[in-house]
Amino acid sequence: MAIEIDEAYFDALAETVIDGxxxxxxxxxxxxxxxxxxxLEAVEKGLAKGINQVGVDFGAGVIFLPELAMAADTMKTGxxxxxxxxxxxxxxxxxxxxxxxxxxxxxxxxxxxxVVAAVLQAxxxxxxxxxxxxxxxxxxxxxxDNEADVLGMSTLLTLPLMTMGEVIDKLKEVGMRDKIKxxxxxxxxxxxxxxxxxxxxxxxxxxxxxxxxxxLMGVNRVHATAG
Amino acid sequence: MEGFSGKLVGSALPxxxxxxxxxxxxxxxxxxxxxxxxxxxxxxxxxxxxxxTLENGRQLVKIPEKVVxxxxxxxxxxxxxxxxxxxxKDCSIGTGEVxxxxxxxxxxxxxxxxxxxxxxxxxxxxGTLMAxxxxxxxxxxxxxxxxxxxxxxxxxxxxxxxxxxxxxxxGTWVYNTGAEHEVSDLIRMWQIAAGGEDxxxxxxxxxxHVVVNPPRVIDVHYTDWLIGFCDSGTPLSIESALMGGATGxxxxxxxxxxxxxxxxxxxxxxxxxxxxxxxxxxxxNPAMDMRTGLWACGTPEYGINGGGxxxxxxxxGIPVVGFGMSDSCEFDQQTAYEKAxxxxxxxxxxxxxxxxxxGTAGFNLVSWxxxxxxxxxxxxxxxxxxxxxxDEERMAVDTILKVGPLxxxxxxxxxxxxxxxxxxxxxxxxxxxxxxxxxxGHVELQEKAKTKALDILxxxxxxxxxxxxxxxxxxxxxxxxxxxx
Numbered sequence: 001m002a003i004e005i006d007e008a009y010f011d012a013l014a015e016t017v018i019d020g021x022x023x024x025x026x027x028x029x030x031x032x033x034x035x036x037x038x039x040l041e042a043v044e045k046g047l048a049k050g051i052n053q054v055g056v057d058f059g060a061g062v063i064f065l066p067e068l069a070m071a072a073d074t075m076k077t078g079x080x081x082x083x084x085x086x087x088x089x090x091x092x093x094x095x096x097x098x099x100x101x102x103x104x105x106x107x108x109x110x111x112x113x114x115v116v117a118a119v120l121q122a123x124x125x126x127x128x129x130x131x132x133x134x135x136x137x138x139x140x141x142x143x144x145d146n147e148a149d150v151l152g153m154s155t156l157l158t159l160p161l162m163t164m165g166e167v168i169d170k171l172k173e174v175g176m177r178d179k180i181k182x183x184x185x186x187x188x189x190x191x192x193x194x195x196x197x198x199x200x201x202x203x204x205x206x207x208x209x210x211x212x213x214x215x216l217m218g219v220n221r222v223h224a225t226a227g
Numbered sequence: 228m229e230g231f232s233g234k235l236v237g238s239a240l241p242x243x244x245x246x247x248x249x250x251x252x253x254x255x256x257x258x259x260x261x262x263x264x265x266x267x268x269x270x271x272x273x274x275x276x277x278x279x280t281l282e283n284g285r286q287l288v289k290i291p292e293k294v295v296x297x298x299x300x301x302x303x304x305x306x307x308x309x310x311x312x313x314x315x316k317d318c319s320i321g322t323g324e325v326x327x328x329x330x331x332x333x334x335x336x337x338x339x340x341x342x343x344x345x346x347x348x349x350x351x352x353x354g355t356l357m358a359x360x361x362x363x364x365x366x367x368x369x370x371x372x373x374x375x376x377x378x379x380x381x382x383x384x385x386x387x388x389x390x391x392x393x394x395x396x397x398g399t400w401v402y403n404t405g406a407e408h409e410v411s412d413l414i415r416m417w418q419i420a421a422g423g424e425d426x427x428x429x430x431x432x433x434x435x436h437v438v439v440n441p442p443r444v445i446d447v448h449y450t451d452w453l454i455g456f457c458d459s460g461t462p463l464s465i466e467s468a469l470m471g472g473a474t475g476x477x478x479x480x481x482x483x484x485x486x487x488x489x490x491x492x493x494x495x496x497x498x499x500x501x502x503x504x505x506x507x508x509x510x511x512n513p514a515m516d517m518r519t520g521l522w523a524c525g526t527p528e529y530g531i532n533g534g535g536x537x538x539x540x541x542x543x544g545i546p547v548v549g550f551g552m553s554d555s556c557e558f559d560q561q562t563a564y565e566k567a568x569x570x571x572x573x574x575x576x577x578x579x580x581x582x583x584x585x586g587t588a589g590f591n592l593v594s595w596x597x598x599x600x601x602x603x604x605x606x607x608x609x610x611x612x613x614x615x616x617x618d619e620e621r622m623a624v625d626t627i628l629k630v631g632p633l634x635x636x637x638x639x640x641x642x643x644x645x646x647x648x649x650x651x652x653x654x655x656x657x658x659x660x661x662x663x664x665x666x667x668g669h670v671e672l673q674e675k676a677k678t679k680a681l682d683i684l685x686x687x688x689x690x691x692x693x694x695x696x697x698x699x700x701x702x703x704x705x706x707x708x709x710x711x712x
Contacts, residue, residue, distance in 0.1 A: 064517030066472060106405065108440060111473045115520035158379050158404045187333070188373070190345070205519065 002035040009037070010045040017050025017078070018057075020070025025078040039085035043093050047082070048124070051075045055122035059207075065115060072118040072127075095126040097217045099183075100142045101152035102134035104167070106160035112186060113154040119206035120213065125150075136167050143171075143180060150213065152203075155186040164189075165197035181216045185209060228316050228365045228396070230324030230579070231609030234616070237323065237577030240538040241531050242483075247542035250480070250535075254487035255292045257443075262289040263492045265445040269454070273499040288445070288492070295491045298498035304544045306462050306505035308366060308397035308580070309430035311420050312692065316396045318365050320434075320462070320507060320579040321546025325612060326365035327570075327605040328399060329358045330552060330586035332593035333372045338680055346371035346593070351389040353684055354585070357595045359394035360687040363605035364598070366434075367398045368582050372590060379404065380710050381703075384412050388703040391420035392696045393689040399464070399582055401436040402452055410455040412706050418459065419698045420691070428460035434548065434580065435461040436509065437497070439489035441469035445496065453497060463506040464548050464580075465493040470522050471514035479528055483535040486512055490536075507579065508540040510549030513589075524589050525554035525565035530572045537576035549573055551583025552590070558597045558673075562587045567604055574608050595684070596676035603656050610652040621646070 003009060009032060016025035025047075032042055054071040057063045079093075086093055099120060103113045110132050117129045128146045130138065143151055151171070153164050164184055171177040184194050185203040194202045200216055203209025214221065242250065264286055265271050271285045277298070280289040303321075310316020318326045335346050354370030370390055377385050383404055390398065400413065421427035435456035440446045456463055467489035469475030471482045490508050497504055510533035513522035523529065533549045540547035551569050555561035566583060573581050584605065585598030626642040637643045656675045658665065670678075689696070 061518065065515065065520050066477075066517065111470065111515070111520055158373060158382065159406055161379065 003031050005032060005035055005037045010042070010049065013042060013046030013078070014050030014053065017047055017071050017074045018053055020067060020074050022074050022077050025074045026081065029078045029081050033081070033085065039082040039089070040091055040093060043079060043082050043086070047075050047078050051122050052124070055119075055124075058119070058122060065118070068122055069114065069118045072121040075121060096124045096214070096219045097149035098126040098128065098146055099150035099152050099213070100128045100130060100139065100146055100148045101154070102130040102139060102142075103132040104153050104155045104160040104163050105133055105135045106163060107155045107157045108132045109154075109156040109186075112156065113152075116152065116154065116185065116203060116206045116209050119210060120152075123210045123214075124219075125213065136163065136170050139167050140170055140174060140176070143176065148180065149217065150181045150183060152209070153182070153184050155188070158188045161188060161193060164199070168198050181213075183209060183212060183216070228310075228318055228326070230318060230326040230365055231574065231605070231612050232324050233609075233612035234614040235575055235612045236325055237537075237541065237575075238614075239534070239572070239575035240541065241534040241576075242538045244542060247538055250483055250487060250539060251542070253484045254491060255295065257484065257488045258290040258295065258491060259292065260289075261443070262287050263439070263443045263445055263489070264288075267445065267447045267450050270445045270447075270450045270496060273496050277495060277499040279495065290492060290495055294495055298491075298495045299543045299545065301498050301502045302494065302543075302545055303503065303505045305546055306507075307431075308434055308462065309421075309432045310397060311391075311395040311432050312422055312695075313395040313690070316365075317430075318397055318580070320548070322579075323577070324579060325574045325577075325609070326580050327363055327584050327601075328366040328580055328582045329354065329364060329368055329370065329584045329598065330550070330582055330590065330593070331369040331372045332586045332588070332591050333375075334592045335371070336558070336592070336594040336597075338595050338677060338684070343592075345375040346373070347376040348374045348385060348389060350593075351386050352393055353595065354593060354598075355390050355393035356687050356689065357585070357598050357680065357683055359396060359690065360683040361598065361602040363602045363609070364396070364584055366396050366580065367394060369400070371593060373404075378707075378711060380406060381706050382406075383409050384416070384703055384706045387413050387416045388699045391416055392691050392699055395690050397432045397434070399434045399436065399580070401438070402448055405448055406710075408706065408710070410451050412702075414455050414459045414461070416699060416702060417461070419702060420695060422695070424459075431460050431462055433461050434464045434507070436464045436466065437493055438466050438468045439493060441467055441474040441489060442485060443489060443492070445492065450496075453493075453500065457497065457501040457504050463493075463497055463504065464509040465490055465497065465506055466509035466511045468511050471512070471528065472517065473515040473520070475512070477514070479532060479535070482512055482514075482528075482532055483539070486510075486532070486536060487539055490539075505546075507546040507548045508536050510536040510547070510573075510578070512536070516554075521554075522589055523554055524550070524552040525561070525569070527568075530569035533569070533573050533578065534576040537573075537578055541577065547576075547578050548580035549578045549582070551581055553587040554589060556588045556592065558587060558592075558594055562597075563604075566601065567608075570604070571608050571611060574612055595680040596673060599676040599679045599683075600656065600672070603654060606654070607652065621650070 121127045182199045183201045184199045201212035274288045305321030308318045358364045467486040516523040537547045553562040553565040584601040586593040
């Protein structure tokens, strides 16, 4: 029996994101598509509503990182199905921007970068996390493939810092620097270093990354303070 | 240096011997069924040589229990970290002594200006001299994390030169930058500081950390270090470094099981490469802070897991060491209670080498007055460890019968004079004043610590022989020329 596409449907979809229930989300998305839901509406009224709530709850200290990360994954899973339908229809879903994010070559630390990815996603960015130990060419290719607006690079170690500068040099070399904002972060990254390599901003923690990125992308909102 | 000892060392463990066996069996099941990943054929060969099975293109190592038990059997039950050219600085590991060691940081509260700033080469010198001067600091970790005023490429070499030039106390090393020549350069510098290659092999003075990338990956860089440490005769400290809820389970028991999986894997790797090489289990197992994603080192679960690893070490007769630390971003009451409780817990659990003094905020912040205060905290803990010694002389029955009932006082008794210095702790900085006197005028504890730290910085000089200092400088010059031209 086809489901009703009404407010209750969109609320249920949002709940799957809030609860981080991937399978339930996929089922509801597919049921909705079968019942003729507008995929753009399903994202905006369902998935995005859920992830926005998660962002608010995380900022308020009501939920914690595992719940945030699981919600971000559920959002991504559901959005992947809906995005395909949106593209087929010739439209595009709104986000504050697409960021390609990864840990730089020579470093396999994953957690800090993943936390930033989850928090950015919960704050309305389309995040493409390309993992750890990422080399220069892979960053460039991912930026092209995803028509990204922002490059995010992270490291916990000192030597890979130098490679961050080389990625920015490569962006200039291939004529992409003017189109891509660059934000860097990680334990040894300082403002002086970011200035030196020509990055646009440093995210000193996940919430700071949101604030800095909002500044770069012209997003106006009231930012919660940490804790 | 003689550490703190007493009847309470090793007396408080969070799991029973029967539970140690249960944890052991669970860890073995993971090693046998799931194994560890190993992306480096040098490490794969070490595992293969002692009977482990290699699968998935030699990248997945399955380790049978008999291999683990054989490896554990070849580990010495104790070893020493020696003073460089100074036997009075020797620290015994695994024999019931508790030693305290400094921790490191990226920032410092400048003692002279009050400014919080990034650490420099001069701070590395100052931190080393501070640690050298303080009587309850038995060893050092890196005096500072990096030198922000020096080139990145030879940063570890410059840091190590200053460290080795300004103290003979033993130390701890954890891989720093991954620079090309880091392993061979640092080992050469340690050998120079010890008086030569053979001298260091005979009297190793560094504890070399080897860490698994959790969950369950044998790291290529740490295999470089493992080989370097073993070849140079440097004892190992092996740890999992998992973070509960992120790179390890979100239960204390689950964290302990995974820790043991990863520690056992490293024991097998090390003992395969060099049977009989001394090593200690190491505790550095924070839970992830569920708001920030940062490691949380000041928490009860961090300290109690250190006790769990100590229980497993005792179960197998292996020495145990660990990192302490507080999460507070300030030297405040939180730093004080997190450190005091954790370090007392560690000492009761029998950790031989506790890396914690002088810093906070998880390897981010150091302060020399704080090192002075924590030098005193270490002495407090040392006093607790003594417990109550029961013997005829100490029970003082004859003196009790002689003095009482009132009127009478013990103050002028020979028994009192003979014993109070041994049985009562006499702090040097802590406030013991009359309340009214203190109200009329006093010096704050932090100010006393600052005065003492400044006195050390102004007056304490390096005990390292000038010819060793010169040889270290020459080797550093060679490194700089090679890497920077």
